[in-house]
Amino acid sequence: MAALSNCVFFTTYALARTNTGAGTPRKTYAKKFPNPKLKSLPKRKLPPPPPFGGEATTYSRLPPIDDEEEEDDSSVIKLSDIRVSAILQRKDVVGEGEVSEDEVDGELGYDYGEYEVFEGTYDSEGEEDFDDEEEEEILAYGGGEISDFDGNEEEVSEEELKEKGVPAVMRCFDRAKVFVKSGDGGNGVVAFRREKFVPYGGPSGGDGGRGGNVYVEVDGSMNSLLPFRNSIHFRAGRGAHGQGSKQSGGKGEDVVVKVPPGTVIREAFKDGNQGEVLLELLHPGQKALLLPGGRGGRGNASFKSGANKVPRIAENGEEGPEMWLDLELKLVADVGIVGAPNAGKSTLLSVVSAAQPAIANYPFTTLLPNLGVVSFDFDSTMVVADLPGLLEGAHRGFGLGHEFLRHTERCSSLIHVVDGSSVQPEYEFDAVRLELELFNPELSDKPFLVAFNKMDLPDAKDKWPAFRENLESRGFKCFCMSAVKGEGTQEVISTAYKLLQENKEAVKNNESLYEGNLNHVADMLQKQRKASINEFTISHDSASNTWTVTGAGLERFVQMTNWRYEDSDKRFQHVLEACGVYKSLIKQGVKEGDTVIVGEMELQWHDAAENTGPSNVRRKGADTIKWSASRP
Ligand SMILES: Nc1nc2c(ncn2[C@@H]2O[C@H](COP(=O)(O)OP(=O)(O)OP(=O)(O)O)[C@@H](O)[C@H]2O)c(=O)[nH]1
Numbered sequence: 127m128a129a130l131s132n133c134v135f136f137t138t139y140a141l142a143r144t145n146t147g148a149g150t151p152r153k154t155y156a157k158k159f160p161n162p163k164l165k166s167l168p169k170r171k172l173p174p175p176p177p178f179g180g181e182a183t184t185y186s187r188l189p190p191i192d193d194e195e196e197e198d199d200s201s202v203i204k205l206s207d208i209r210v211s212a213i214l215q216r217k218d219v220v221g222e223g224e225v226s227e228d229e230v231d232g233e234l235g236y237d238y239g240e241y242e243v244f245e246g247t248y249d250s251e252g253e254e255d256f257d258d259e260e261e262e263e264i265l266a267y268g269g270g271e272i273s274d275f276d277g278n279e280e281e282v283s284e285e286e287l288k289e290k291g292v293p294a295v296m297r298c299f300d301r302a303k304v305f306v307k308s309g310d311g312g313n314g315v316v317a318f319r320r321e322k323f324v325p326y327g328g329p330s331g332g333d334g335g336r337g338g339n340v341y342v343e344v345d346g347s348m349n350s351l352l353p354f355r356n357s358i359h360f361r362a363g364r365g366a367h368g369q370g371s372k373q374s375g376g377k378g379e380d381v382v383v384k385v386p387p388g389t390v391i392r393e394a395f396k397d398g399n400q401g402e403v404l405l406e407l408l409h410p411g412q413k414a415l416l417l418p419g420g421r422g423g424r425g426n427a428s429f430k431s432g433a434n435k436v437p438r439i440a441e442n443g444e445e446g447p448e449m450w451l452d453l454e455l456k457l458v459a460d461v462g463i464v465g466a467p468n469a470g471k472s473t474l475l476s477v478v479s480a481a482q483p484a485i486a487n488y489p490f491t492t493l494l495p496n497l498g499v500v501s502f503d504f505d506s507t508m509v510v511a512d513l514p515g516l517l518e519g520a521h522r523g524f525g526l527g528h529e530f531l532r533h534t535e536r537c538s539s540l541i542h543v544v545d546g547s548s549v550q551p552e553y554e555f556d557a558v559r560l561e562l563e564l565f566n567p568e569l570s571d572k573p574f575l576v577a578f579n580k581m582d583l584p585d586a587k588d589k590w591p592a593f594r595e596n597l598e599s600r601g602f603k604c605f606c607m608s609a610v611k612g613e614g615t616q617e618v619i620s621t622a623y624k625l626l627q628e629n630k631e632a633v634k635n636n637e638s639l640y641e642g643n644l645n646h647v648a649d650m651l652q653k654q655r656k657a658s659i660n661e662f663t664i665s666h667d668s669a670s671n672t673w674t675v676t677g678a679g680l681e682r683f684v685q686m687t688n689w690r691y692e693d694s695d696k697r698f699q700h701v702l703e704a705c706g707v708y709k710s711l712i713k714q715g716v717k718e719g720d721t722v723i724v725g726e727m728e729l730q731w732h733d734a735a736e737n738t739g740p741s742n743v744r745r746k747g748a749d750t751i752k753w754s755a756s757r758p
């Protein structure tokens with residue numbers, strides 16, 4: 127208690143401490159300095175199209191058992207032969223992200239009414255340029271994608287290799303990175319009522335309005351994340367500032383991020399790591415409150431008390447939280463068609479549904495998944511997804527398959543199409559099964575049936591009995607068909623429908639996992655906001671004699687303190703004392719002249735001569751506690 131007998135106070139020491147918060151303005155580079163690699167991307171010619179109607183070729187990197195010479199067969203396509211450039215040529219290269227949202231209007235719009243006297247001034251502090259940091263992010267993001275395809279032969283890590291497997295245009299289709307920020311609360315204001323015959327009307331400064339919320343909503347009319355190629359910033363509006371006559375500021379405008387059904391949302395971190403899944407949105411109309419807007423700051427009317435009838439204090443609005451999000455689209459299809467490239471997957475889809483996918487006699491004709499609706503009668507339908515061909519190594523990112531394997535995660539069953547005319551259909555079958563298993567063991571546990579295709583070709587016909595025997599001995603359901611002729615396809619598709627019906631219960635259970643409290647992210651943030659100012663930790667750096675006080679409640683308190691008002695510093699000191707910061711610092715041995723950091727404030731510790739309790743600190747007021755007029 128001896129230490130407590132000192133009255134302590136802070137003086138200005140280094141109030142100019144740079145703001146290291148996320149809102150730190152930075153230069154915008156993305157538009158001024160376009161990615162040089164983007165520019166230098168050479169125009170490439172499409173490879174000559176393979177002869178139409180020739181013999182179907184199938185890729186498998188496993189050597190055939192009997193015929194070793196087949197390895198050199200030019201009809202076998204190697205991974206290195208696959209010309210990604212050809213794919214690139216077909217689509218536009220991704221451009222830089224554009225900022226579509228307007229800057230939040232930070233104008234105060236005060237109404238200096240006839241009978242109002244306002245104290246204190248505001249500058250445009252609330253109008254910080256939030257864009258800059260994000261713009262740099264875009265540059266890094268876009269740049270990374272383009273550089274993948276500029277033909278560099280440099281050695282790359284496996285992780286990079288994964289990324290290089292797929293052209294940028296593909297990756298943009300079902301993945302996106304967006305920035306969301308809820309609105310800051312409006313500032314409270316200091317005002318006093320002055321009216322004829324009411325000489326001391328008392329404080330009348332209104333509270334600031336609440337910042338706008340960020341919602342995520344499922345839009346049934348969307349089927350890809352392509353819109354996020356152009357617009358990646360979503361900011362809710364700032365709450366309006368309070369005004370005189372106890373007028374509260376208006377609420378900031380909400381922003382709604384529309385996503386297609388089947389979107390998985392994760393938090394994205396700067397180091398490239400993905401956070402945990404925040405939301406899985408499956409059904410059109412689902413709407414989740416993601417980030418709640420910041421609370422409005424209180425005006426001086428709210429600070430009036432018996433002890434202080436003329437409060438000259440008002441709060442800043444609370445900052446709205448912000449976040450980068452990784453969006454990932456997983457198709458919500460009932461049945462997925464998988465198989466090696468060129469097996470006839472798209473042909474099957476085109477025969478059983480009204481979908482018209484591209485079909486051609488070369489691998490990777492299908493670059494993006496195709497969806498088709500198969501209808502049996504009036505109310506029995508199922509959605510079938512035809513996926514790009516898989517090849518060995520797909521789970522490590524080779525080819526296109528990996529990018530789309532996750533789409534099969536939501537399918538309740540799979541149709542595995544095997545090219546019957548391939549050299550070793552069994553090997554092709556096993557290679558694809560292995561890829562599914564390596565990507566996600568749950569995929570290989572899904573019910574599936576095998577469709578041995580191209581039965582109209584003599585080669586396939588010959589191989590069918592052995593193939594069938596092999597698979598049936600392993601307990602797999604196996605059908606033969608000729609997708610081109612539409613023979614056997616009905617049987618395949620109706621068996622797939624039966625499988626779907628059998629697994630409906632399992633699917634329902636799975637979906638209910640995602641239908642918990644959609645607002646749980648906002649709830650968690652609200653909980654964090656309510657963190658008590660009494661919960662803090664103190665760390666000490668003896669080299670620089672610096673004490674750092676950390677605690678969500680205290681940091682929020684510092685952020686909401688408006689240092690322009692003379693009562694703010696007194697309240698600040700009082701709060702530090704009341705919540706036990708002084709006591710803890712003294713107990714841990716703080717000395718005269720030490721630096722104390724609380725949130726964004728940097729202060730210097732002074733031991734006072736006499737102690738008359740915490741109220742003494744407040745009473746000492748501006749004489750001894752001098753704060754800089756500038757914002758921290
Ligand atoms: N003879 C014969 N050819 C077929 C049959 N089914 C598909 N094809 C041919 O096989 C080639 C590949 O067909 P696709 O449907 O594009 O194959 P895919 O599996 O979708 O191929 P990717 O999209 O590249 O993975 C095309 O030339 C088709 O005409 C069939 O039953 N018989």
Ligand SMILES: [Mg+2]
Pocket residue numbers: 471472473483484485491492512513514515
């Ligand atoms: Mg295809």
